[in-house]
Structures are given as C-alpha cells and as structure tokens.
Amino acid sequence: MTDWISVCAVTDIPVLGSRRVARARGPQVALFRTADDRIHALLDRCPHKAGPLSQGIVFGNAVACPLHNWTIALENGCAREPDEGRTPVFQVKVEDGVVLLDRQELDTVGIDLPPVMAGPCTRVAC
Numbered sequence: 001m002t003d004w005i006s007v008c009a010v011t012d013i014p015v016l017g018s019r020r021v022a023r024a025r026g027p028q029v030a031l032f033r034t035a036d037d038r039i040h041a042l043l044d045r046c047p048h049k050a051g052p053l054s055q056g057i058v059f060g061n062a063v064a065c066p067l068h069n070w071t072i073a074l075e076n077g078c079a080r081e082p083d084e085g086r087t088p089v090f091q092v093k094v095e096d097g098v099v100l101l102d103r104q105e106l107d108t109v110g111i112d113l114p115p116v117m118a119g120p121c122t123r124v125a126c
Helices: 103-108
Strands: 002-011 017-021 029-033 039-042 056-058 062-064 071-073 093-095 099-102
Touching: 002 017, 002 103, 039 093, 099 103
Parallel strands: none
Antiparallel strands: 002 099, 017 029, 029 039, 056 062, 062 071, 093 099
C-alpha cells in the first residue's frame, strides 16, 4: 500500500512554474504545474549536467533546463530529441487541492546522487 504524504497545496505551485520539496538526502524534488493544472514531480536534476530543473521554464508538458536549454518531458522525465537521458519521475496524487507524494519514493529515488548546487557558490573550493 502506498504511503502518500501531503507536500503542499496545488495553489502553492505557480501556473507554468515549480516548487521544490526538500529531502534529507539527495537532490530535491521539483513539482511542476502545467497551464491546465496538471501536477508532475521530477528529481530536481537535469540528466545532462545536473542543472536545477525547478529553475527552468515550463511550457506545455515539458520544462527547459536553465543551464543548456535541454527539454525534459514532465510525464516521463525523458530528454527530448536530439538530446538523450532521463531524470527520475515521482508519483503524484492530488486530493481536494492538496499535492501528495509517495513517502517510499521520496526516501529512496535518486538519493545516491549529489544535491544540485543552485545559485552562487559560497564555499572556498568550488
């Protein structure tokens, strides 16, 4: 049986935008909202150079990675041709305007990958 956990309200995600869900290990999870209010969840990590997909532009059923403009399909995490690769997808359920994610997936999917470092580097050795 799936253990669904509430992560936010649908309205907390901007239309054609995203919101990030923090995890104890691995990259965050990016939630995306399409123009027709469908919600998708991907690992917040482009398969190309690990760019933060949550900072990309959502259009149609895809997001453009902010680093090199790779187009990633929201429904399956696959890069669109001519690019290749895939980012993990998380199951999403919406009930009464609340977005729910599978706890086991949050605890296991992609946790072996390093977190994405978005924004300026604050460490001495970058």
